[in-house]
Amino acid sequence: MAAARRAPLAVRVLNLYLDWRDQGLEELPSDLDVFQNLEALVVSGIRCDRLPDGIRSLPKLRVLEFSDNRMQHLPEGIFDLPRLEELWFKENQLEQLVDNFTALPNLRLLNLSYNQLRALPDSLASAAKLEELLLTANHLSSLPSWMPSLPSLKILDVEGNELAPKDLAPIGQWVDEHGTSRTATY
Numbered sequence: 424m425a426a427a428r429r430a431p432l433a434v435r436v437l438n439l440y441l442d443w444r445d446q447g448l449e450e451l452p453s454d455l456d457v458f459q460n461l462e463a464l465v466v467s468g469i470r471c472d473r474l475p476d477g478i479r480s481l482p483k484l485r486v487l488e489f490s491d492n493r494m495q496h497l498p499e500g501i502f503d504l505p506r507l508e509e510l511w512f513k514e515n516q517l518e519q520l521v522d523n524f525t526a527l528p529n530l531r532l533l534n535l536s537y538n539q540l541r542a543l544p545d546s547l548a549s550a551a552k553l554e555e556l557l558l559t560a561n562h563l564s565s566l567p568s569w570m571p572s573l574p575s576l577k578i579l580d581v582e583g584n585e586l587a588p589k590d591l592a593p594i595g596q597w598v599d600e601h602g603t604s605r606t607a608t609y
Contacts, residue, residue, distance in 0.1 A: 456480035467491050479503040490514050490534075502526040513537050513557070522546045536560055536580070543567055551575060559583050559608075565590050571597035580608040 451466065455477035458464075463486035466474075472493035478484075478500040487501060488511035495516045501507065502523045510527070513536040522544035524530065530550050536559035547553070548569035553576055560583035570579070571593050579594065586609065594607050 451475050453477050459483070462486065464488070474498045474500060476500055482506070485509065485529075487511065497521055499523075505529065508532065510534070520544045525549045528552070531555065531575075533557065543570075545569070548572070554578065556580070566594065568593070570594070577604060578606045582608045584609075 451471060451474065453475040455461075455475060458481060460483055461481050462483050464481070464484060465486075465488040467488055468491040470493055471489075472495065474489065474494075478487075478498060481504065483506060484504050485506050486509040487504070487507060488509075490511050491514040493516060494512060495518065497512065497517065497520055499521065501510065502521070503526070505526065506529055507527050508529050509532040510530060511532075511534045513534045515538055517535060517538035517540055519540065520535075520543065524544060524546040527550070529552055531552050532555040533547075533550075533553060534555070534557040536557045538561050540558065540561040540563060542563070543558075543566075545567065547556075548567065551574055553573055555578040556570075556573075556576060557578070557580045559580050563581060563584040563586060566581065566586065570576075579597075581591075581594070591609050594609060598605050598607050
């Protein structure tokens with residue numbers, strides 16, 4: 424059996440942005456702490472099923488994209504990143520989420536489209552700065568009652584889920600109340 428291909432530490436790091444997109448890797452280096460000033464990390468399409476614990480050692484990280492991989496759950500380490508503003512975990516295999524979103528007070532965008540989610544954690548109700556919530560093509564059969572109350576939410580996409588018309592009524596009312604400042608796709 425061949426050894427898993429690992430990312431070299433000498434990768435492209437420009438303007439505090441690291442992009443390991445479509446590199447054919449199966450795991451990332453555990454010593455991510457060498458990138459202390461990193462603000463954006465893109466790890467997409469590399470067939471990886473986990474982030475190393477070293478993700479916790481990126482105190483300035485504002486954007487984390489881990490899309491089109493094999494992730495089955497969000498790593499605990501991301502909840503140690505209070506500066507995180509954008510979290511992209513679309514096109515993975517997420518079935519449920521850890522109920523710890525209160526640890527991400529600056530979260531503005533959450534993209535969990537094309538996963539296997541059946542419910543959303545209640546801690547998302549405290550995401551006061553969340554502007555975009557993208558949940559396209561999951562297995563959601565209902566939406567939490569707190570969703571229309573998110574104070575900063577401007578874009579909500581729940582298209583391609585298993586929602587009944589009664590579940591969509593509060594979202595339609597939310598759009599009607601806020602006019603053109605809100606967009607919902609369902």
